[in-house]
Structure formats: structure tokens, C-alpha cells
Amino acid sequence: MERTYQIDPSGGDITIEVIVSTRGIAATEVSRRLKGGSYVSIIKSTEPPNANAAGMVTERGIGHSPILKEGKLDIYTIARLVSVPDSDLEQAFEEFTITCILRGGPQGAQPFTLEAAEKERSSSKKLLAGNIRIVLF
Amino acid sequence: MKCLPVLAVVLFSMTTAYAQNKDIKLTDLKTPNSPGFQILDISPSSVERPTNPQGFSVKVLNLFSSGNGIPKNFSFEFSPFWSFKPKDETVYNYLGIPKEGEKLPPAQILKAPLRKFSISLASAFSDSTSGSSLKNTNYIAVGARTNLLTLRTRGQVENIHADLHNATQIMLKKAAALHGPGGEIIRRPVDEVDKLLEEDEEYQAALAGVQRQPLLLLDVAYAYSNAFADNKYANRRFHKSGFWATLTANAQFKATDHFLSFIVLGRITNDNVLKDTAKLVFEEDRAIDYGGKLEYNLKRFSLSVEYVKRSYNDISAIDTERTVGILQYKISNQLYVMGTYGKNFGNINNVFALLGLNWGFGSSPLKNE
Numbered sequence: 001m002e003r004t005y006q007i008d009p010s011g012g013d014i015t016i017e018v019i020v021s022t023r024g025i026a027a028t029e030v031s032r033r034l035k036g037g038s039y040v041s042i043i044k045s046t047e048p049p050n051a052n053a054a055g056m057v058t059e060r061g062i063g064h065s066p067i068l069k070e071g072k073l074d075i076y077t078i079a080r081l082v083s084v085p086d087s088d089l090e091q092a093f094e095e096f097t098i099t100c101i102l103r104g105g106p107q108g109a110q111p112f113t114l115e116a117a118e119k120e121r122s123s124s125k126k127l128l129a130g131n132i133r134i135v136l137f
Numbered sequence: 138m139k140c141l142p143v144l145a146v147v148l149f150s151m152t153t154a155y156a157q158n159k160d161i162k163l164t165d166l167k168t169p170n171s172p173g174f175q176i177l178d179i180s181p182s183s184v185e186r187p188t189n190p191q192g193f194s195v196k197v198l199n200l201f202s203s204g205n206g207i208p209k210n211f212s213f214e215f216s217p218f219w220s221f222k223p224k225d226e227t228v229y230n231y232l233g234i235p236k237e238g239e240k241l242p243p244a245q246i247l248k249a250p251l252r253k254f255s256i257s258l259a260s261a262f263s264d265s266t267s268g269s270s271l272k273n274t275n276y277i278a279v280g281a282r283t284n285l286l287t288l289r290t291r292g293q294v295e296n297i298h299a300d301l302h303n304a305t306q307i308m309l310k311k312a313a314a315l316h317g318p319g320g321e322i323i324r325r326p327v328d329e330v331d332k333l334l335e336e337d338e339e340y341q342a343a344l345a346g347v348q349r350q351p352l353l354l355l356d357v358a359y360a361y362s363n364a365f366a367d368n369k370y371a372n373r374r375f376h377k378s379g380f381w382a383t384l385t386a387n388a389q390f391k392a393t394d395h396f397l398s399f400i401v402l403g404r405i406t407n408d409n410v411l412k413d414t415a416k417l418v419f420e421e422d423r424a425i426d427y428g429g430k431l432e433y434n435l436k437r438f439s440l441s442v443e444y445v446k447r448s449y450n451d452i453s454a455i456d457t458e459r460t461v462g463i464l465q466y467k468i469s470n471q472l473y474v475m476g477t478y479g480k481n482f483g484n485i486n487n488v489f490a491l492l493g494l495n496w497g498f499g500s501s502p503l504k505n506e
Contacts, residue, residue, distance in 0.1 A: 021224050023231045025347065027305035031314065031322060038320035046305045052236055053301035054227035074322050078312045078330065080304070082228070083348055088219065095222050122331035129312070129327045 003112050004135045005073075005102045011065035014104040014136075016073070018045070018057035022096045024079035024128065026055030031074040032062060039074060055079060055098075065104065073134040075100045075112075081126045089125040098130045171214040172280025173259030176360035176379050176406075214257035228301065232347070233287050237298045253284040257360075262368065271411070275368040276376055280360030288353040300346035307340040350387035350398065357382045364409075374419065379406035381426070396434040402445060403427050410455065423450045428459075439465040447482055457482045461489055 007014065020026050030043040043057055050058045055077045062068070077098050084092050098114040112132050119130040233249050235241040257280045263271060289297075311333040315323045325333075334340050359380045366372035381404030388397045404426035409419045428445035445459045461479030468474060481489035 021226050023226050023228065025228045025301055025304050025308070027309045029309055029314075033320065033322075038316055039314065039322040041314070044309060046302065046309060051302065052229075053298075053305045054229060054236075055305075056227075074314075076312070076314070076324065078308050078327075080308060080334070080344070082344060083231070091219060091222070095224075095226060097224065120327050122327045124331055127327055127331040127334065129324070129330075131324065 003132065004137055005110055005112075006105050006107050007065050007069045007136045008106050009066050009069050011106070012104060013061045013064055014068055014102060015059050016043070016057065016062050016075075017059040017101045017103075018055070018075060018077070019099045019101070020055035020077050020079070020097070022055070022079045022081075022128065023084055023092050024081040024096075024126075025053050026077055026079040027053070028055040028057055028075065028077040028098075030057065030062070031076070032068075033072040033074070034067060035070040039072075059101075059103070068136050071136045073102075073136065075132040075134070077130045079128040079130075081128070084126075093119075093121050093125065093128060096128045096130065098132060100132050100134070102134070171212055171255070171257035171259060172282045172358040172360040173212060173214070173257035173278040173362075175358070176278045176280060176362050176377055177259060177261050177276050210260060210262055212257065212259040214255050216253075216255040218252050218254060228347075232297065234289065234294050234297055249287070250283045250285055253356075254281065255283070256281050271364070271366070273367050275365040276362055277365065278360050278362035278376075280358060282356060282358035284354060284356050286353065286355035287351050289351045293349065293352065297347055297349070300343040304340055304343040304347065307337060307343070308334065311337070311340075349389055350385075350396065352387060354385040354387075355382065356385070375407075375409050375421070377406055377408050379404050379426075381405070398430075398432040398434075400430040400432070400443075402429060404445075406447075408449070410449070410452070422452060424448060425450075437467040439463075445482075457484065459489070 016030060018028050018030065020028060026045070028043075028045040029041055031039040032042045033039045042062060043060065045052055045055050045057050049060075050056070062073070075098065079096060081089060081092050096114075096119060098119075100112045101109055102112070103109045112134060114130045114132060118132060119128065121128045229236050229241075230245050230248070230252075233241070233245070258278070259280070260275060260277045262275045264273060308330075312325055312330045315325065317323050357380070359378075361378040362376040363373050364376040366374070381402060383400055383402050385398055385400045387399075390396070406424045406426060408422055408424050410422045412418045412420045424447050426445050426447050428443065430441055430443035432439065432441035441463045443459075443461050443463070447457050447459075449455055459480060459482050461477055461481070464476045466474045475491070477489065477491040479489050481487045
């Protein structure tokens with residue numbers, strides 16, 4: 001499932017912020033694909049600044065509007081539930097949410113929240129993953 | 138009127154529990170150690186190690202009754218916090234540690250007891266006179282517990298931060314994206330990532346480190362119970378109530394799987410003591426329980442010994458004590474053998490022996506939570 005975010009070719013910097021809610025250990029990777037190119041990893045929540053184990057990405061730039069136009073973004077979070085009783089694994093999966101906020105385009109700040117179809121988990125129910133894909137037009 | 142709070146808790150618990158889990162699974166069943174069961178003196182352990190409360194769990198399920206009595210022999214426990222499906226949870230809040238380079242926010246310090254707060258309800262039918270339990274009597278108890286204090290040393294918190302950092306880096310590495318022929322991104326299936334992580338020793342060591350026991354834990358609990366002779370509501374009488382605190386000190390032997398805990402218990406109970414056996418005359422008396430438990434964990438084994446002394450205020454002649462040894466062995470992730478042997482409170486039929494299999498409980502019984 002792809003979402004869209006409008007880019008003004010004569011605009012300034014576009015920023016991204018990722019907020020993850022889970023009881024588990026989480027890590028997020030943001031990848032960017034420019035027009036005609038391949039995906040390249042540009043942000044990891046495990047690396048400075050603000051490296052953390054909650055999958056959070058504090059607001060930071062992902063590039064200038066002219067180069068992002070007609071590009072794509074891939075926001076991927078993986079989470080491992082730890083010390084969660086087996087009886088709560090179902091609920092912990094329901095609670096797992098990702099909200100990605102893009103800013104700097106004509107639409108202003110736009111949140112993209114993880115949909116049910118965008119998240120999955122392993123057979124053990126302890127490893128969760130969510131993937132939001134955004135087309136920049 | 139005294140039954141109204143109990144009834145309210147029962148109704149609220151059952152409604153919430155039903156809303157959360159319409160189907161009770163076998164994996165939710167577990168030997169009970171909730172405050173509701175502990176106040177009845179029939180729990181496998183009277184000095185319980187603190188654990189993360191479950192959203193909802195049913196234990197020793199036997200809700201069947203003959204149709205006109207109160208249900209017997211059941212226990213369930215649930216944690217209201219998780220019913221509200223919090224939207225701002227992080228592993229830091231869940232573990233009760235600050236983020237790297239930060240202090241734990243005051244809001245999270247206040248939230249911690251709510252997060253660990255649980256309510257339990259238990260029933261135990263006694264078909265013979267044993268300890269403080271009388272023949273043909275159903276005991277029903279309602280209890281609550283929470284964690285007031287979790288203390289880690291600075292070194293422990295730094296180690297957890299390092300383990301969290303390692304674990305997340307490995308997670309992203311194993312889940313690394315592959316590129317399709319058209320430059321599109323292809324993610325490794327989550328089951329494949331899970332398998333790779335299970336096989337990664339460094340990752341497993343980091344996970345174990347994250348779950349390492351804190352230095353100190355202070356838990357408090359309260360429980361109230363009524364007795365129903367012949368399992369009839371009209372025959373109800375106050376049985377016992379109690380407030381207790383457990384202080385747990387943990388020590389992990391460096392770079393090994395050996396793990397030692399010392400748990401101190403202090404409990405004040407109001408006990409309805411049988412003063413005249415022939416005329417069944419009861420009299421309330423206050424008692425103080427104190428004691429402790431020494432627990433040793435090594436991989437699949439958990440061995441513990443607990444001792445609790447009960448001293449009554451008015452009648453020291455009925456002072457009593459409980460000494461129990463508990464051995465658990467993990468056969469597999471789904472199967473545990475548990476043996477309990479010792480002397481329970483009271484002077485009649487006070488041999489306390491349990492031998493059983495726990496199955497389908499995941500890895501929680503021996504895991505350091």
C-alpha cells in the first residue's frame with residue numbers, strides 16, 4: 001500500500017519524524033529512492049543523533065524538494081517483544097503502531113499511520129514488522 | 138455489604154477479561170501465585186518473585202459447578218493498564234529505565250506502579266480440614282499487587298543500554314533490504330528474520346542482558362477472602378485479609394547463567410481463627426508473617442527454599458510456620474516439571490506437596506522478568 005505526499009519542486013527541505021509505540025525493542029530504517037535510482041538507506045534509529053532502541057527518529061531532513069520530486073520513501077520498523085507474557089502477545093501486536101510525519105511540502109505536516117495491512121509478525125508472535133511506503137509527487 | 142466490593146471487582150474483572158479475551162487458551166493456564174491465591178495459603182509459593190503482570194490470565198481453571206453452587210478452584214489475574222492500549226509505549230518505559238543520556242521522566246516514574254498493577258480473583262475448595270482450611274468450604278479471595286520500586290545500579294542501566302544498542306543493530310542487519318532488478322526494495326520475510334535472530338548468539342546474549350534482573354524490587358499486595366461453608370452463599374464468613382510487601386535482591390554471577398535471588402517477605406493479616414472446633418466459633422486475630430526465600434537459577438533449573446513464620450497477636454500458642462522447597466525443571470519451551478514439598482501453616486494435615494507438569498506456558502516460569 002503506497003501513500004502520497006506532495007512536493008513543491010521550488011520548495012525547501014523536507015523533513016521526517018518517526019514515532020513508534022511498542023513494548024518491544026525496536027529499530028527503524030528510512031530508505032529513499034530518487035527518480036530513476038535505487039533505494040538507499042538514509043536514516044537508522046540505531047545511529048546518532050538520538051540513537052535509541054525504541055525505533056524513534058527525531059525530526060530531520062531527507063533532502064531538498066527539487067531532488068525528492070517523483071521519488072519514494074520506505075519506512076521500515078522491526079520490533080522484538082521482550083518480557084511480555086505469552087498471553088499478552090496478541091495485544092502487544094495490536095498496540096504496535098508507527099506514525100511517520102512528513103513536513104515541508106505544500107500540504108504541511110502530514111502524518112502517515114501504520115495500517116493493519118502494513119504490519120506483520122513472525123510465527124513466534126514475538127517479532128513484529130511494519131512498513132510504510134510513500135510516493136513523493 | 139462487605140461483599141459488595143468483592144462482587145464489584147468480580148463483575149468488572151470478568152467483563153473486562155471477556156472483552157479482552159473471548160477465548161481462553163491453554164497457554165494462559167499456569168500454576169497460580171497471585172495475591173488472591175497466596176492469601177489462601179495454597180499457592181505453590183508464599184514468597185513470590187515479582188513478574189510483569191499479564192493483561193489477563195486464567196489459572197488452574199475449573200469453573201464447573203454442580204449448577205447451584207459458587208464456582209470452585211479457579212484463579213485469574215488481569216492488569217487494567219494494558220486494557221487501555223497505551224499509544225506511547227517504548228521499551229524504556231516498559232523496562233523502567235531512562236533513555237541513554239537522559240533521566241527517567243517523572244510521568245513514567247508515576248506510571249510504573251500503574252503499569253505493574255494487577256487485580257486477581259481466586260477460589261479454592263477444601264474437601265478436608267487442612268491447615269487453616271476447613272472441610273467442605275469454598276474460599277474466595279480478591280487481591281491486588283503492584284511494584285513500587287525497581288532499582289538498578291548505574292552499571293546495570295549502562296549494560297542494558299549497550300545490550301539494547303547491540304540487539305537493534307543486529308535486528309536491522311538481519312532484516313536488511315534486498316534490491317529487486319528494478320531497484321525496488323524487497324524485505325526479508327519476518328519469519329526468516331526471526332530464524333536468523335534465533336540463531337545469532339550475540340543477539341541472544343543481548344536479549345538475555347536486557348532481561349537481567351534489577352538489583353532491588355519492592356512489591357506490595359493486598360488480598361481479602363471470604364469462606365463459604367458447604368459452598369453456600371448464606372454460610373459466608375470473613376476468612377482472612379492481608380497486606381504484604383516483598384523486597385527482592387538479585388545477584389547475577391558474572392558472565393555465567395547462574396543467578397541468585399533473596400526475597401524478604403513481611404505481611405500483616407487479619408485471620409478469622411477457629412477457637413472452638415465443636416461449636417465452630419471463630420474469632421478475629423491479627424497475625425504477622427515474616428520470612429524469606431532463597432532462589433537459585435541455572436539455565437533449566439530453578440531451586441528455591443522459603444520459610445515464613447506466622448505470629449498471632451493474642452494467642453501465641455497457635456503461632457505457626459511454613460517451610461517449603463520448590464524445584465522447577467524446564468524440559469522444553471512448552472513443558473515444565475514442578476515439584477513442591479514441605480510443611481504448610483497449621484498443625485493438622487500440614488504436609489504440602491505438589492508435583493505437576495506445566496505445559497504451553499512459553500518460557501516465562503524460569504525467565505528473569
